[in-house]
Amino acid sequence: MTTLPDPCVIATRESRLALWQAEHVRDLLTERLGWSVDLLGMTTRGDQILDRALSKVGGKGLFVKELETALEEGRAHLAVHSLKDVPMELPDGFSLCTVLEREDPRDAWVSSSFESIEALPQGARVGTSSLRRVVQLQARRPDLDVQPLRGNLDTRLRKLDEGQYDGIVLAAAGLKRLGLAERIRQVISPEWMLPAAGQGALGIEVRTDATPLRNALAGLIHTPTWLAVHAERAVSRALGGSCSMPLAAYAFWSDGALALEARLGDPLQPGRPMLRAQQRSRVATTTAAEALGQGVAAELIEAGGRDILDRLAHG
Numbered sequence: 001m002t003t004l005p006d007p008c009v010i011a012t013r014e015s016r017l018a019l020w021q022a023e024h025v026r027d028l029l030t031e032r033l034g035w036s037v038d039l040l041g042m043t044t045r046g047d048q049i050l051d052r053a054l055s056k057v058g059g060k061g062l063f064v065k066e067l068e069t070a071l072e073e074g075r076a077h078l079a080v081h082s083l084k085d086v087p088m089e090l091p092d093g094f095s096l097c098t099v100l101e102r103e104d105p106r107d108a109w110v111s112s113s114f115e116s117i118e119a120l121p122q123g124a125r126v127g128t129s130s131l132r133r134v135v136q137l138q139a140r141r142p143d144l145d146v147q148p149l150r151g152n153l154d155t156r157l158r159k160l161d162e163g164q165y166d167g168i169v170l171a172a173a174g175l176k177r178l179g180l181a182e183r184i185r186q187v188i189s190p191e192w193m194l195p196a197a198g199q200g201a202l203g204i205e206v207r208t209d210a211t212p213l214r215n216a217l218a219g220l221i222h223t224p225t226w227l228a229v230h231a232e233r234a235v236s237r238a239l240g241g242s243c244s245m246p247l248a249a250y251a252f253w254s255d256g257a258l259a260l261e262a263r264l265g266d267p268l269q270p271g272r273p274m275l276r277a278q279q280r281s282r283v284a285t286t287t288a289a290e291a292l293g294q295g296v297a298a299e300l301i302e303a304g305g306r307d308i309l310d311r312l313a314h315g
């Protein structure tokens with residue numbers, strides 16, 4: 001590709017949240033760059049497989065593969081993803097060229113009967129399929145009956161409203177984007193429940209060989225978010241990047257420095273406290289942000305993470 005595509009076609013999943021996100025990027029491209037933009041909606045394997053935990057069926061890649069095929073075949077020029085769903089290593093030939101300003105990175109408690117997780121009675125039923133959330137819930141409330149919950153945001157809310165759970169945990173960002181913020185009963189502080197790497201951020205993926213497109217989209221990068229998510233994703237990448245691992249990684253800016261914390265749980269002993277590590281640094285480049293992430297990962301490995309990873313690899 002030697003010139004910019006016209007129209008520029010965005011490949012997107014068809015859930016309400018994915019469409020909102022693709023439309024948001026379309027509006028930015030139209031308003032800030034004056035481009036004409038079309039959307040190409042598609043269904044991914046991750047949208048079809050709803051009966052099993054993602055960590056058991058191949059993980060994050062399931063939501064992005066079909067979109068990458070559309071880029072490869074030239075049916076679309078860019079793909080918009082929730083960064084949390086993007087694998088730590090992209091396949092050869094694809095690059096993450098832009099990350100937009102982050103929405104609320106925190107997790108949220110959603111329930112019609114109970115105002116907070118603390119207010120739940122003994123043994124209450126909570127829905128989530130994220131190992132990261134399961135381990136953090138059980139560390140704090142070992143009595144809870146945590147049950148799997150999959151599907152897109154609307155499906156999950158419907159299952160809650162049908163009475164299948166006393167409450168569920170969702171990313172605040174998705175609810176806010178869809179105008180569902182009033183469903184949030186409690187925004188869970190990061191100290192309580194540390195978010196996943198990239199949570200709340202949108203990423204734009206292109207073919208690496210689409211140089212003019214990549215250069216144009218680089219102008220939309222939100223640098224504080226870009227550096228924070230590079231640090232978070234480097235933690236996950238250094239630990240093997242698998243979503244069968246209960247891993248949380250969250251970086252935020254304070255006093256001009258990036259403060260990164262990560263937590264690693266043991267999936268075989270979910271009641272055990274998670275390993276924790278944190279470091280801060282005045283990073284200004286993605287290389288420095290990734291070095292911060294690697295430092296935190298090394299600390300986790302040192303603190304007992306090595307054992308967890310070995311058992312995951314051989315279990």
Ligand SMILES: NCc1[nH]cc(CCC(=O)O)c1CC(=O)O
Binds near residue numbers: 170199201
């Ligand atoms: N794994 C599904 C997913 N991917 C991104 C979001 C929410 C939006 C975001 O984090 O950007 C969600 C739903 C959730 O975790 O509740």
